Amino acid sequence: MTKTNPLEEMDLSYWQTDNKEWIIERHAQWAKIEPMFVESIEKSKRARGILKRYFIKGELPDFKELRDWRPLEGHLDLFCFIWLHPSWDEQVLKPLRDLYLTIPWLDSDNIDVGFGLLQYFARSLPCQVPDDDMPGVDMTAYVAVAQHNEVLFNVLMANIDEGTYQLAKTTRKFHLLDYSILAPQSKWLALERLEPINTYMMFQYDLPLEWWYNSFKNNRELLRQLKKPEVKIQMYRYFYRLNDFDIEKEGDTCRSLFVNKIRKILDEREFFPEFKQMWLDIKAGKIELEEPWNLKWKPAKKRPRLP
Secondary structure, three states, X not given: OOOOOHHHHOOOOOXXXXXXXXXXXXXXXXXXXXXXXXXXXXXXXXHHHHHHHHHHHOOOOOOOOOOOOOOOOOOOOHHHHHHOOOOOXXXXXXXXXXXXXXXXXXXXXXXXXXXXXXXXXXXXXXXXXXXXXXXXXXXXXXXXXXXXHHHHHHHHHOOOEOOEEEOOOOEEEOOOOOHHHHHHHHHHHHOOOOOHHXXXXXXXXXXXXXXXXXXXXXXXXXXXXXXXXHHHHHHHHHHXXXXXXXXXXXXXXXXXXXXXXXXXXXXXXXXXXXXXXXXXXXXXXXXXXXXXXXXOOOOOOOOOOOO
């Protein structure tokens, strides 16, 4: 690597390459992780080689040489850079995130992919039914990542204002949230039982929930989307599940924690009047919905009639 590469400043002592037992354990961990890059994350064979060398040895790719990398899935993207580091200490990882963003040859795909993976592990994956959505897949390695969702979010999203990132040569805007972010949460509330992967949905944690609120409270794109009847129906269904969720029956779980927090936000904080009114109408019992708890329910092909 050239002297102008900021990653030369990176402390590689976390990789205990002179410790034989540590290396053996690291190889054993990689054997469980690598299938994920085939099953769902879809990294090329060459990219997997780059990731393996980083995971086991702390070997960094030559970003200058790879600046014209073509596969959209990237190689050592931002998420993998943080995830595959040996430490889970936020105070160690946050400076590394900042260091990564100063790489002068950084391909923006490695940022896009990185935040896509954050959304996957912290939002989408914990809201799935493993046997239905990923049949036959051993979820052990996925759970091992998801259990760090709060740390991953805190590290990657710290000090980020609605998705604006300053890269070495440009300021880049990422649209990390839209109205569809509510769909997985709605599905999560309707799951009959919680598998280990389902216990790590990121919006149960304070920082992600605050970030959600600050992104949504004046979200004009959401208002535009709510003009579509099918979107409005789905939003009503989400609000219905939030309001009707039986916390007493559920007990002390991550879902009860989340529901209590978001109900308080919806009740006490400011949103666009149209958005707020939908929540109030659901609470008042003014809206009738077909099978609001049925995960398999789909609107009719014809244009749905608004309540």
